[in-house]
Amino acid sequence: MDDHHPDSTPLPFSYAPLPAGSAASFPTERRRTNTRLLSLAAVSFSLLALAAFLSSDRDPRNARQPDSSSASSPVSFRPVSRGPSDGVSEKASGAFPTLLSGTTSGDSAAAPPPYPWTNDMLQWQRTGFHFQPPRNWMNDPNGPLWYKGLYHLFYQYNPDSAVWGNITWGHAVSRDLVHWAHLPLAMVPDHWYDLRGVWTGSATILPTGQIVMLYTGSTNESVQVQNLAVPADPSDPLLKTWVKSDSNPVLAPPPGIGPKDFRDPTTAWYDPSDGTWKFAVGSKDGSHAGIVIVYRTPDFVRYELVPGLLHRVPGTGMWECVDFFPVAVAEGPEAAEGMEASAAAGPGVRHVLKASMDDDRHDYYAIGTYDAGTNTWQPEDERMDVGIGLRYDWGMFYASKTFYDPARRRRVLWGWIGEADSEYADVLKGWASLQAVPRTVLFDTKTRSNLLQWPVEEVEKLRMSNKNFSGITIDAGSVFPLNITRATQLDIEAEFEIEEEALAMMVKADVGYNCSTGGGAAGRGMLGPFGLLVLANERLSERTAVYFYIARGIDGNLRTHFCHDELRSSRANDIIKRVVGSTVPVLDGERLSVRILVDHSIVESFAQGGRTCITSRVYPTEAIYGATKVFLFNNATSASVTARSLTIWEMDSTFNHPYST
Numbered sequence: 001m002d003d004h005h006p007d008s009t010p011l012p013f014s015y016a017p018l019p020a021g022s023a024a025s026f027p028t029e030r031r032r033t034n035t036r037l038l039s040l041a042a043v044s045f046s047l048l049a050l051a052a053f054l055s056s057d058r059d060p061r062n063a064r065q066p067d068s069s070s071a072s073s074p075v076s077f078r079p080v081s082r083g084p085s086d087g088v089s090e091k092a093s094g095a096f097p098t099l100l101s102g103t104t105s106g107d108s109a110a111a112p113p114p115y116p117w118t119n120d121m122l123q124w125q126r127t128g129f130h131f132q133p134p135r136n137w138m139n140d141p142n143g144p145l146w147y148k149g150l151y152h153l154f155y156q157y158n159p160d161s162a163v164w165g166n167i168t169w170g171h172a173v174s175r176d177l178v179h180w181a182h183l184p185l186a187m188v189p190d191h192w193y194d195l196r197g198v199w200t201g202s203a204t205i206l207p208t209g210q211i212v213m214l215y216t217g218s219t220n221e222s223v224q225v226q227n228l229a230v231p232a233d234p235s236d237p238l239l240k241t242w243v244k245s246d247s248n249p250v251l252a253p254p255p256g257i258g259p260k261d262f263r264d265p266t267t268a269w270y271d272p273s274d275g276t277w278k279f280a281v282g283s284k285d286g287s288h289a290g291i292v293i294v295y296r297t298p299d300f301v302r303y304e305l306v307p308g309l310l311h312r313v314p315g316t317g318m319w320e321c322v323d324f325f326p327v328a329v330a331e332g333p334e335a336a337e338g339m340e341a342s343a344a345a346g347p348g349v350r351h352v353l354k355a356s357m358d359d360d361r362h363d364y365y366a367i368g369t370y371d372a373g374t375n376t377w378q379p380e381d382e383r384m385d386v387g388i389g390l391r392y393d394w395g396m397f398y399a400s401k402t403f404y405d406p407a408r409r410r411r412v413l414w415g416w417i418g419e420a421d422s423e424y425a426d427v428l429k430g431w432a433s434l435q436a437v438p439r440t441v442l443f444d445t446k447t448r449s450n451l452l453q454w455p456v457e458e459v460e461k462l463r464m465s466n467k468n469f470s471g472i473t474i475d476a477g478s479v480f481p482l483n484i485t486r487a488t489q490l491d492i493e494a495e496f497e498i499e500e501e502a503l504a505m506m507v508k509a510d511v512g513y514n515c516s517t518g519g520g521a522a523g524r525g526m527l528g529p530f531g532l533l534v535l536a537n538e539r540l541s542e543r544t545a546v547y548f549y550i551a552r553g554i555d556g557n558l559r560t561h562f563c564h565d566e567l568r569s570s571r572a573n574d575i576i577k578r579v580v581g582s583t584v585p586v587l588d589g590e591r592l593s594v595r596i597l598v599d600h601s602i603v604e605s606f607a608q609g610g611r612t613c614i615t616s617r618v619y620p621t622e623a624i625y626g627a628t629k630v631f632l633f634n635n636a637t638s639a640s641v642t643a644r645s646l647t648i649w650e651m652d653s654t655f656n657h658p659y660s661t
């Protein structure tokens, strides 16, 4: 279905060229429901903005070099590959500055110049309503659960610095998944079996209420083993202290599995047919196929490998952070609720298998059928198998994990959002990584081909004042400013309608289009791109575009692409900037709809109710603080687009703090 794009290909470190503008494509602008004054202002702004849009590559400041103070004081900084040597995926973004003044050797010669980040810029990047620890490095979400009225989030954490390493479990609690209190570290590497890291794991809550936490330890010899921990005091709703089992490690890599290819146990599910708990562990085999191994245990004391493999996909490499859970697929009220991990399989139930691909660092899922008897899971559509088909998110989103929330009968997804800047900048700012806003996950009973992901409803409690811009029509080739006072923390909901005649007129196939090769927001087609520019400055030299692009396939059907263009998100060049996205199913009679959460250095978008999602980390240098703006844009050549509804809320901060009684 999708815009597959090899994210491993070299990424541009410079702004992409914009197409030449012509007078004929200059915008006109009208707002049908608003005042004439607004229209006049819009026209004049639009002319100016489009001129800026088209000419910003000629801005001499785009050629800015590091200021003389940084260039003349060489700093010996070389990027370090973190992860693979220890037996996990790469943890650095791949972006790095050249601070080796005078050197011409190796990587640094090809690297972009360092951007002279200021404290103001770096401080602005910290988010207002996303989960992040007070400082230092964070990666995967671990063992999320709800217990005695509190949501718990554990996470991979380096308590000592802003880069991956010395991995412990950070811990925080919340009553609403939005406001968090930070607790002391839950687990640290203090036994031979987890000395090189207390790695990723999952919680299982037994019918008795007892919590068991299975996690991977990287041993003193960097062998990956599975360990067990339980709360020291189950009566403590904060679950502050954890006790590691005397029997650890409970599992070592089985025969045929590499010592560094055995990690990230899932939540266990109960199988009444043999009275055991089963859980999965991700791995790869000798021919580079991703595989899922299943174990069973009657009591979390005795463990047995279940013969065969739950699933295997050739060519996909090591599968990290496998997640496996049931979803209700029958039409009706059940489909609006999440399912508990042990829910019985049946005609109205399918199982989602998700894995994080070590090779390309994306989270892929597929919907299929689980047969506990044969210990197998089969995707509904083999062409869309795990690792080759659907992704949770087409931007940056990795090592995710769901949990069942019994309080609200929903399944909630957490995902690690890494950095796209350099480690050097992370160390300067003192922290690295975010968690995506938690998302509810449901089967899409309309398309029957995908999941729906949507920010948990508690996020809406953070909405403050809103402005309604419904009814704005933007003609082909125009940009429209939206007057928002503080545009750094936003929740935006929009529905677009494209001119009917333009849709009918588009008879030529436009099959070659995909987000990553389509020229981004500046690449013009008959029916797109159009959408919003967020984290933009007044003259649009910095902006992150969230947009739709409609193309006609050779079968005559229209395909809608949903993309993020990060290429002009920042003037800084020591950042990975891409155009990312995929197609999104749009059913007859549906308007194009998008929800966008903007929170300083993160933009999370959900198209068509969450059928396709994209997350970007962006680092503006000018479009920050009071200079941040939002625009509507329509860069199509032949169609006007109307925002049938468009509401923008300013979002409150969550002011997360250390826990105190």
Ligand code: DQQ
Binding pocket: 088, 089, 139, 140, 156, 167, 199, 200, 216, 263, 264, 320, 321, 356, 399
């Ligand atoms: N992160 C953990 C591993 C996991 C990886 C180590 C995925 O358990 O495979 O920090 O990001």
